[in-house]
Amino acid sequence: MNRRIRGKINSGEVGAIDDNGVKCECVITDEGNDILEIKSIATVPEYQGKGYARALIEFIVNNYREQYAILQVGTGDSPLTIPFYEKCGFVRSHIISNFFTDNYDHPIYESGIQLVDMVYLQRPL
Numbered sequence: 001m002n003r004r005i006r007g008k009i010n011s012g013e014v015g016a017i018d019d020n021g022v023k024c025e026c027v028i029t030d031e032g033n034d035i036l037e038i039k040s041i042a043t044v045p046e047y048q049g050k051g052y053a054r055a056l057i058e059f060i061v062n063n064y065r066e067q068y069a070i071l072q073v074g075t076g077d078s079p080l081t082i083p084f085y086e087k088c089g090f091v092r093s094h095i096i097s098n099f100f101t102d103n104y105d106h107p108i109y110e111s112g113i114q115l116v117d118m119v120y121l122q123r124p125l
């Protein structure tokens with residue numbers, strides 16, 4: 001399994017797990033104040049539940065722990081994402097109220113639940 005950080009995209013970098021082809025990717029951004037943020041993490045659907053996203057997060061933790069104090073993610077209040085982040089050691093830190101209702105012109109549902117607030121979770125690096 002090949003774990004890597006590659007290239008810069010705007011102000012972020014792309015982290016990837018390549019295991020006979022890329023299985024999981026995310027964007028990593030510097031949010032200031034010693035905070036690193038993971039955005040848009042996604043595992044190829046047929047390879048979900050096999051530990052790829054957890055492996056990518058652990059790689060990011062190990063790779064950046066000298067440079068940042070906190071690893072952060074923002075997500076909707078969804079049963080598809082919050083339990084995953086909690087299993088990966090993140091705890092809820094704060095919310096941006098009405099983020100999804102204010103920033104999208106249509107309601108967004110996940111697992112039948114309308115996303116309203118942006119929920120931030122953090123773990124120490």
Ligand SMILES: CC(C)(COP(=O)(O)OP(=O)(O)OC[C@H]1O[C@@H](n2cnc3c(N)ncnc32)[C@H](O)[C@@H]1OP(=O)(O)O)[C@@H](O)C(=O)NCCC(=O)NCCS
Pocket residue numbers: 024040041042043044047048049050051052053054055074075076079080081083084085087088
């Ligand atoms: C969320 C996502 C990235 C997880 O990737 P993954 O490679 O399947 O995750 P892993 O296999 O590494 O799972 C790590 C742990 O979280 C658990 N987990 C994953 N999704 C879960 C869920 N919806 N509910 C409960 N636990 C979950 C796994 O069971 C595993 O626990 P374990 O190690 O105790 O067995 C993947 O489901 C995905 O790509 N979803 C679509 C895109 C998305 O929603 N991204 C998040 C943007 S905020």
